[in-house]
Amino acid sequence: MYGTQGTRRRRLIILAEFLVGVVAMVTLGSWLLASSDGLGGRAIGLWFIGAGLNYAPLSGYAIKLMRPGALDAELAGVDVGRELGRYTVLQLWVFVPLSLVVFDLRDALSRRRARTTPR
Known part of the structure; x- marks a missing residue:
């Protein structure tokens, strides 16, 4: 979301891309799943x-x-140039069905455990 300048316009474009991605891909997948007779079409729909x-x-x-300041706070102390290269490769996980959902659930469970663990 930051890129090289972190402008609000860039953040809005990326947010729109993500929201359209959910709606368009799930809609297309559902249509393929419902309208395909063969296993291949259904598999592509599920993907x-x-x-x-x-x-x-x-x-x-x-x-x-x-939120104002949220991105700057998240990136405080981060070498943005170095991390851009790393995340360019990591973004390929979006092509592995449900991978980011699983990663997010795992992180949420870890955060929850950390909050409930006595110190």
């Missing part, structure tokens, strides 16, 4: 649904980072 659902946690994070 579209799973990959589209990956955009849901991304949308949630994008919404959280839209």
Whole structure:
């Protein structure tokens, strides 16, 4: 969401991309799943649904980072140039159906455990 300048316009475009990704890919996948007679068409439909659902946690994070100062606070002390290269590769996980959903659930459970564990 930051890129090289972190403008509000860039954040809005990325948020729109994520929201459209969820709706369009899940809709297309559902249509393929419902209208296909063969196993191949249904498999592609399931892939579209799973990959589209990956955009849901991304949308949630994008919404959280839209608050004034939230993105800057998240990036405090981070070498943005170095991290851009790393995340360019990591974004390929969006193509693995439900992977980002699973990662998000795992992180949420870890945070919940950390809050409830006595110190």
